[in-house]
Amino acid sequence: MKILVTGGAGFIGSNFVHYTLRTRPECRITVLDALTYAGSRASLAAADQTRLELIEGRIEDATLVDRLVADCDLVVHFAAESHNDNSIANPAPFVTTNVVGTFTLLEAVRRHDRRFHHVSTDEVFGDLELDDPERFRETTPYNPSSPYSATKASSDLLVKAWIRTFGVKATISNCSNNYGPYQHIEKFIPRQITNVLSGIKPKLYGAGLNVRDWIHVDDHNAAVWAIIDRAKPGSYYMIGADGEENNKTVVALVLELLGKPADWFDHVNDRPGHDLRYAIDATKLRTELGWEPRYTTFRDGLDATIAWYRDNEAWWQPLKAEVEARYARQGQ
Numbered sequence: 001m002k003i004l005v006t007g008g009a010g011f012i013g014s015n016f017v018h019y020t021l022r023t024r025p026e027c028r029i030t031v032l033d034a035l036t037y038a039g040s041r042a043s044l045a046a047a048d049q050t051r052l053e054l055i056e057g058r059i060e061d062a063t064l065v066d067r068l069v070a071d072c073d074l075v076v077h078f079a080a081e082s083h084n085d086n087s088i089a090n091p092a093p094f095v096t097t098n099v100v101g102t103f104t105l106l107e108a109v110r111r112h113d114r115r116f117h118h119v120s121t122d123e124v125f126g127d128l129e130l131d132d133p134e135r136f137r138e139t140t141p142y143n144p145s146s147p148y149s150a151t152k153a154s155s156d157l158l159v160k161a162w163i164r165t166f167g168v169k170a171t172i173s174n175c176s177n178n179y180g181p182y183q184h185i186e187k188f189i190p191r192q193i194t195n196v197l198s199g200i201k202p203k204l205y206g207a208g209l210n211v212r213d214w215i216h217v218d219d220h221n222a223a224v225w226a227i228i229d230r231a232k233p234g235s236y237y238m239i240g241a242d243g244e245e246n247n248k249t250v251v252a253l254v255l256e257l258l259g260k261p262a263d264w265f266d267h268v269n270d271r272p273g274h275d276l277r278y279a280i281d282a283t284k285l286r287t288e289l290g291w292e293p294r295y296t297t298f299r300d301g302l303d304a305t306i307a308w309y310r311d312n313e314a315w316w317q318p319l320k321a322e323v324e325a326r327y328a329r330q331g332q
């Protein structure tokens with residue numbers, strides 16, 4: 001099977017490539033990635049290069065996309081501008097990549113009648129109160145808050161329209177917050193791990209009471225494969241592993257696992273429009289497709305992730321000063 005993976009040099013996409021080449025000997029992969037600040041060849045260096053090709057290019061490039069889609073059996077679409085804080089500082093690239101890029105891919109899979117899996121986020125549903133007994137489900141109405149989540153919601157709606165109107169064989173998954181190896185150090189967990197490893201105090205937005213539903217990236221990618229293998233084209237799935245934690249608790253765990261005092265962190269400026277809580281009900285994925293997460297103890301998954309950042313300083317160290325300088329300008 002020949003798979004086109006967009007965004008395969010980013011966090012979740014590169015883990016998908018490693019996972020697939022490890023577990024599926026019949027698969028060959030072409031990665032289409034613009035190698036923005038968030039993508040890196042180094043994230044794919046450990047993969048079996050005989051079954052992998054990396055094409056540097058943009059998903060809005062209709063000519064390139066047409067050729068690559070024609071030449072594959074399946075498209076798995078991870079490419080996106082993915083960071084909320086960046087979307088607040090400068091929304092334009094989010095519209096271009098997330099909306100126009102997804103549209104360009106949809107037109108190519110429509111022309112060539114290819115199977116398409118669209119990777120999306122739980123943020124498209126907005127946020128929940130801390131005590132809301134409801135969690136996000138496949139039927140939850142869209143209500144995005146940030147420029148990032150609004151462009152992801154737009155891309156989901158394009159996919160839904162292409163399924164209904166043109167009969168495109170697509171599926172969508174909306175996953176909660178991922179953690180694991182190769183995550184860019186602008187994101188919450190790797191930022192705090194690499195802060196402590198660099199002698200900098202962790203930075204908590206506001207009071208730190210916002211809740212995220214954490215899932216290990218390999219569990220996310222196993223769910224994506226369950227959908228590709230067993231879901232009906234045209235169907236949608238929530239992906240989550242019942243991993244709700246507030247940010248303060250996550251920082252406390254990072255500090256404990258790295259042997260620092262519990263109060264060794266700073267409160268910094270909050271994110272404008274900061275979503276309070278995300279929580280996923282993955283019953284449909286579990287019951288229809290038989291998926292179960294393998295990382296069920298957040299502490300163990302976090303410990304393994306800390307070990308990865310400790311062992312792979314060469315991967316993140318060159319980025320650290322610039323990322324922290326950018327945050328410092330925002331008082332974060």
Ligand code: NAD
Binds near residue numbers: 007009034080119
């Ligand atoms: P990331 O920012 O780490 O990686 C994105 C990749 O896309 C990078 O390699 C980048 O170079 C590439 N890219 C960006 N613009 C491009 C363009 N125009 N053309 C081609 N390539 C381009 O993101 P991630 O965290 O790995 O997220 C991957 C996908 O999963 C995104 O669609 C995101 O919305 C979704 N998602 C992420 C999370 C999470 O917790 N990180 C949770 C749910 C869903």
Ligand code: TDX
Binds near residue numbers: 271
């Ligand atoms: O330094 C920080 N301090 C802090 O308290 C950073 C970077 C973040 N935070 C908070 C903000 C959020 O409440 O931590 C939480 C997680 O922040 P991010 O890592 O920026 O993730 P989030 O905004 O929740 O979005 C993530 O999950 C859904 C991904 O970045 C998205 O791509 C995905 O769609």
